[in-house]
Amino acid sequence: MQTLSTSVVSLHSYVESHTNEKKLSKTSDKKVSIIYFLALFYTFLSLGFGAGLIGPTLLKFGEQINSPLDRVVYILFARSFGFLVGTLAGGFLIDAFPLLGRTFLACSLFFMSATTIMIPFMDHIIPMIMVHLMWSLTAGVVDNLAQLLTIRYYAQVNFNPYLQALHGAFGVGAFLSPLIIAPFLQSTSPPDQWHYAYWLIGCLHIPNLVWISIYAIRDELCSKKPKEITLENKEVIFEDTKLETTIAPDDQTKSPGKVLFLGLITVFILLYVGGESAFGAYIHTYASLHLNFKKDIAAYLNSVFWASFAISRFCGVALSIKLSAIQMLLADLFGCIGSMSLLLILNKSSLAIWIGSVLFGLSVGSIYPSAI
Structure with a gap:
């Protein structure tokens, strides 16, 4: 589930209104860092790890x-x-404290790692629900902040490929996660063997936590006070070591037409995310209980779905050059309807569930980037 705060709308307005203007001489000397983007890429990879775990272990x-x-x-x-509350909280945090985005991101990654490691220790339903709630709250903050930090950092260049790559990283992580846990779900494995997969993935968050923390300490907690420049009623903040842009709200973004459009897009994405997350969470259970798949084989089914999802995300980068967003959304929706129809009609066929999972992943993967 992905949500962007109101600062994204303001940022798009600013970028579009300045595409043909001469950039400031101070910003032209700056070069964006691919290393910083790799840290954010790893962040979305970690999110994918967590999303891919839930289905095989339900x-x-x-x-x-x-x-x-x-x-x-x-x-x-x-x-x-x-996740819903966390994404909203992430938007409010970055709006209220625009210079502490990496700090909040590092804190959220810490709690996401800790709760992933804690899940196997929960042996009652209420503590289990509470730990999952804590994980999703922090994951929602991570999801929102990572996207906003990417858009802000690359605002002076074309940030679309970077944003698309982030979404692709999520799919890669969700694809790898069932592959990691599948060996622990074999019938010959002890009942609690799956605990090791959660502990392993919880530890995989730690390098990302250290990486983001270094940027947070260097560029936010220990940096000099940034210089503020007012440019056509837009507040632009330059840091000594990094190039970032913080945009004040634009009155044009509050027009009734844009508010209605934003509301419709929100409802559309809400329905899309519900379908994506529910399919990823329940497909393993359905295959195990109704089609008698072995648990490790059903985990590979999960992995196939997320693999096609990731392929769709990365292919969407190239397709978006040739096709409009509306054309891509229409193709995706027809693909979703077709794949779901196949699964409903041939609901007892093992082959159909493999084919349907691949087709649904290919169709649903590029919906969110196209809608944004």
Whole structure:
């Protein structure tokens, strides 16, 4: 689930209104850092790790907390609700404290890593739900801040490829996560063997935490006070070591037409995210319970879905050059309807679920970047 704060709307307005203007001499001497982008890329990779874990282990949660599936699904509700609140909180944080984005991102990564490691220790449903809620809250903040920091940092160049790459990184992480956990779900493995996958992925967050923390300490907590320049009622802030742009709200973004358009896009993305997250979370359970897949094989089914999702995200970068956003969205929606129809009609076919998962992943993967 992805959400951008109101600062993104203001930022797009600023970039479009200055595309044909001469850049400031001070900014022209600056060069953007690909190393910084790789840190943000790793951040979205970590988000993908967490998203890909939930599907293959949903039944394991029920075994550990000794609860039926109809109670275990409250974990998914808690994760979705927490992600929604977290993305909103991330937007408010970056708007209220625009110079502390990396600091908040580092703190959120710490809690995301800690809660991932804590999940295997929860043996009752309420503590399990609370830990998942904490994870999703911090993951929502991470999702929002990483996108906003990317847009802000690359505002003076074409940031679209960088943003598309972030979304692709999420798909790569979600693809790798079931592959990591599949060996721990084999029938010959001990019942609690899946714990090691959570601990491993929790530890994989740590290098990312250290990486972002270095930028936060160097560029925010220990940096000199930035110089502020007013340019056509836009507040532009330059740091000594990095180039970032913070934009004050534009009155034009508050027009009724744009507010209505933003509301419709929000509802559309809400429906899209619900379909994507529900499919990724339930496809393993459906294949295991109704098609008698072995748990490790069902994990590979999860991985295939997220692999096609990642391919769609990366291919969307090239397709967006030739096709308009409307054309891409229409193609994606037809693909989603077709793949879902296939799965509904041939719901007892093992081959159909593999084909349908691939087609749905290819169709749904580029919806969010195209809508944005």
